[in-house]
Amino acid sequence: MNYLLHIFIMINIYSILALSLNLLVGYAGLLSISHAAFYGIGAYIGTLSIMNLGIPFLPSVLLAVVGSVLLSFIISIPSLRLKGDYFVLGSIGFQIIAFSILYNWVGLTRGPYGIPGIPRPSFFGLTIDSIPAFFIFSLLTAVLCAVLIYIITYSPFGRLLKAIREDETAAEALGKNVTRCKITAFALAAGFAAISGVLFAGYMRYIDPTSFTMMESVYILSIIIIGGTGNLSGPITGAVLMIFLPEILRFLQIPDSIAANMRQIIYGLLLIVILRYWPQGLLGDHKLK
Amino acid sequence: MSILELVGVSKSFDGVKAVDSVSLDFSANKITALIGPNGAGKTTVFNLISGFLKPDEGYIRLKEKNLNGLTPFRIARAGIGRLFQDVRIFKEMTVLENVMAAFDNQVGEKWWVPLIEPFRVKKQEREFLQRADELLQFVGLLEKRDDFAESLSYGQQKLLSIARLLASDTEILLLDEPTAGVSPAMVPQILEVIISLRNRGKAVIIIEHNLNVVSEIGDWVFFMDEGQVTYFGLPADVLGNAEVRQAYIGL
Numbered sequence: 001m002n003y004l005l006h007i008f009i010m011i012n013i014y015s016i017l018a019l020s021l022n023l024l025v026g027y028a029g030l031l032s033i034s035h036a037a038f039y040g041i042g043a044y045i046g047t048l049s050i051m052n053l054g055i056p057f058l059p060s061v062l063l064a065v066v067g068s069v070l071l072s073f074i075i076s077i078p079s080l081r082l083k084g085d086y087f088v089l090g091s092i093g094f095q096i097i098a099f100s101i102l103y104n105w106v107g108l109t110r111g112p113y114g115i116p117g118i119p120r121p122s123f124f125g126l127t128i129d130s131i132p133a134f135f136i137f138s139l140l141t142a143v144l145c146a147v148l149i150y151i152i153t154y155s156p157f158g159r160l161l162k163a164i165r166e167d168e169t170a171a172e173a174l175g176k177n178v179t180r181c182k183i184t185a186f187a188l189a190a191g192f193a194a195i196s197g198v199l200f201a202g203y204m205r206y207i208d209p210t211s212f213t214m215m216e217s218v219y220i221l222s223i224i225i226i227g228g229t230g231n232l233s234g235p236i237t238g239a240v241l242m243i244f245l246p247e248i249l250r251f252l253q254i255p256d257s258i259a260a261n262m263r264q265i266i267y268g269l270l271l272i273v274i275l276r277y278w279p280q281g282l283l284g285d286h287k288l289k
Numbered sequence: 290m291s292i293l294e295l296v297g298v299s300k301s302f303d304g305v306k307a308v309d310s311v312s313l314d315f316s317a318n319k320i321t322a323l324i325g326p327n328g329a330g331k332t333t334v335f336n337l338i339s340g341f342l343k344p345d346e347g348y349i350r351l352k353e354k355n356l357n358g359l360t361p362f363r364i365a366r367a368g369i370g371r372l373f374q375d376v377r378i379f380k381e382m383t384v385l386e387n388v389m390a391a392f393d394n395q396v397g398e399k400w401w402v403p404l405i406e407p408f409r410v411k412k413q414e415r416e417f418l419q420r421a422d423e424l425l426q427f428v429g430l431l432e433k434r435d436d437f438a439e440s441l442s443y444g445q446q447k448l449l450s451i452a453r454l455l456a457s458d459t460e461i462l463l464l465d466e467p468t469a470g471v472s473p474a475m476v477p478q479i480l481e482v483i484i485s486l487r488n489r490g491k492a493v494i495i496i497e498h499n500l501n502v503v504s505e506i507g508d509w510v511f512f513m514d515e516g517q518v519t520y521f522g523l524p525a526d527v528l529g530n531a532e533v534r535q536a537y538i539g540l
Contacts, residue, residue, distance in 0.1 A: 170377035175457055
């Protein structure tokens with residue numbers, strides 16, 4: 001039972017990550033490969049706030065969100081001058097820098113040793129101290145994030161992001177402040193990714209920088225490419241599929257050493273097939289160009 | 290009385306003067322045509338007016354306000370709208386969404402407003418929806434409102450761009466070749482829309498290669514050649530000028 005709940009908890013965490021990245025990729029048309037950086041920044045700020053500063057859980061979540069949003073400006077303001085492939089490279093650059101800082105600033109993050117013993121989330125006298133409780137907590141958090149993202153995207157703001165995705169020159173000629181919108185989309189995506197990070201840290205009770213690598217960013221991007229972008233159902237479907245897939249391999253009795261490689265091959269094949277035959281993903285509205 | 294004026298505006302690219310000391314003025318209630326051979330600098334003038342290029346010399350004034358240095362979105366907000374030669378519609382959005390996205394001062398475009406004041410946003414959306422339907426009716430696309438914009442014919446896409454431009458409610462409309470690439474059957478419908486915009490008090494500025502269109506709807510014509518305005522006047526006078534005909538169509 002706990003095994004299944006663990007899978008569902010991971011689906012909840014990755015759903016938030018996928019939905020938030022979808023704000024950038026599916027709505028604003030910004031192909032970013034730096035989402036794991038904001039996920040990690042959120043996890044570390046939240047954890048360090050709780051463990052080093054003794055700040056309670058909920059204010060720590062808030063700090064993680066604010067910190068991640070502020071850091072998002074570092075990438076969004078200069079890199080939004082870049083277009084297309086150059087923007088992608090810029091985002092990879094930020095991802096690498098963020099990982100290097102998490103890995104090498106040993107005095108603060110303990111670097112490769114990671115941070116063990118992270119306390120369980122605790123608020124209003126309630127401690128989330130069992131896997132079933134964490135499942136409910138993560139589900140409620142994911143639903144809350146999905147509702148917020150739904151309201152934000154199915155609004156004139158979401159429509160404006162789509163217009164910018166379609167043709168930013170035309171949007172600008174209609175009097176729309178394209179740069180501000182993109183910066184806002186980046187900040188929102190970073191904020192929601194930080195929530196996933198704090199959730200992940202509270203669940204695993206241990207974090208180290210290897211959970212927030214560029215491969216992780218690619219993995220989150222793969223989720224929304226496979227599930228689809230431009231709506232809410234695509235990213236959630238992608239998260240369910242991509243989290244379940246390796247678990248299915250587990251039941252095929254394949255040795256771990258082979259299963260890990262097979263997983264990568266299956267992800268790669270899935271990406272190629274989806275991009276070739278369903279450029280909008282399984283349930284998406286927007287074709288990635 | 291002129292609403293928009295360019296005074297001594299120049300723009301060079303790699304030492305080549307694309308626009309050379311051009312002075313133009315445009316009035317409300319008038320359709321002004323900018324004509325000239327390819328490479329004469331007409332689209333560069335549009336890019337300068339709409340802020341996508343910055344003039345090297347001279348200034349551009351909208352009702353006495355200097356537009357030099359303003360970003361394109363600020364120029365659009367000041368009252369200058371633009372129809373691009375290559376339409377630039379939002380293809381993966383519906384016809385209705387294209388128009389709805391264009392309205393100015395949308396409270397819901399601030400991301401937090403739909404979260405904290407949803408009813409205010411809904412109320413404004415209802416008003417915009419009604420206006421969008423009126424604009425789609427005006428350009429004859431109401432029955433296509435829920436279709437994706439990419440499914441429209443090229444002529445319909447031009448009409449959609451015009452509806453979108455009208456939603457942004459600008460006083461000055463820059464229309465870059467509004468009839469180019471459009472099926473001949475659709476041209477009269479587009480011209481009718483342009484004439485009614487002039488009659489609504491807009492200053493309409495068109496770049497047009499079809500001289501029949503210019504003589505049919507134009508109130509005033511500027512002829513450009515090699516980055517300079519060489520002739521201007523009433524359509525019949527400019528189009529009848531032997532040097533214009535020689536430079537433009539080799540007659």
